Amino acid sequence: MIKHILIAGGTSGIGLELVKHLASSGDQITVACRNPEKLSEFPGVETVHFEATDPAPGFSEPDSLDGFVYCPGTINLKPFPRLTEEDFLKDFEINVLGMTRILRHILPALKKGSDPAIVLFSTVAVQTGLPFHSSISASKGAVEGLIRALAAEFAPKIRVNGIAPSLTDSPLAAQLLNGEEKREASANRHPLKRIGDPVHFAKLAAFLLGEESSFTTGQIYKMDGGLSAIKSL
Numbered sequence: 001m002i003k004h005i006l007i008a009g010g011t012s013g014i015g016l017e018l019v020k021h022l023a024s025s026g027d028q029i030t031v032a033c034r035n036p037e038k039l040s041e042f043p044g045v046e047t048v049h050f051e052a053t054d055p056a057p058g059f060s061e062p063d064s065l066d067g068f069v070y071c072p073g074t075i076n077l078k079p080f081p082r083l084t085e086e087d088f089l090k091d092f093e094i095n096v097l098g099m100t101r102i103l104r105h106i107l108p109a110l111k112k113g114s115d116p117a118i119v120l121f122s123t124v125a126v127q128t129g130l131p132f133h134s135s136i137s138a139s140k141g142a143v144e145g146l147i148r149a150l151a152a153e154f155a156p157k158i159r160v161n162g163i164a165p166s167l168t169d170s171p172l173a174a175q176l177l178n179g180e181e182k183r184e185a186s187a188n189r190h191p192l193k194r195i196g197d198p199v200h201f202a203k204l205a206a207f208l209l210g211e212e213s214s215f216t217t218g219q220i221y222k223m224d225g226g227l228s229a230i231k232s233l
Helices: 013-024 085-111 134-154 171-176 180-188 198-209
Strands: 004-008 028-033 046-049 067-070 117-121 159-165 220-223
Touching: 004 013, 004 085, 013 028, 013 198, 067 085, 067 198, 085 117, 085 134, 117 134, 117 198, 134 159, 159 198, 198 220
Parallel strands: 004 028, 004 067, 028 046, 067 117, 117 159, 159 220
Antiparallel strands: none
16 A cells, blocks of 8 residues: 655654665655755655744645654764853754654644554663753653653554664764764774664664554654664773
């Protein structure tokens, strides 16, 4: 069965890999983004305008949707004394409010879908305290709360799950990985001694959208190289 999936922020990193994966399976994909030209190599993928900080989504409500994935995010790492109120507000705006705006807009379409599912992204830093992550942890902690609350509210019609990655090799993390020493140090912080691959997160998101996960809701999958669960000797 062909599904209609809306991906917010599908032009780079995990979102782009998810577009590739779902498009190859024959699903109907709509990407809400601010740079549609980045998807020109995917002629079958529809794009609509979306900016996470806009007060309202810039596109019409679709007729029906079978899935929604919200990929926009931030990496704003600073010592707490250097974080301003504007830093906290910006992270919350992109990670939480941007998602809730588009979700309210498309919720009627999701209610019309076939086994509809929502996938949101958190971070390993919510469950595992990491220095310099105060602002991102605060906003993504709100996302985790929303995942559980919405899963309860939307059951049994719409499933809601989340993924909590560690550092991923994506444009968002480019400044943290712009050199071999930085990449090696980042990899060595993980028990599996490597950095996250966007392809793996995209495949997990696709699983959470699909029939194979139809008995799963309210869960947050820690895909973090073991960082949140084990400690290397």
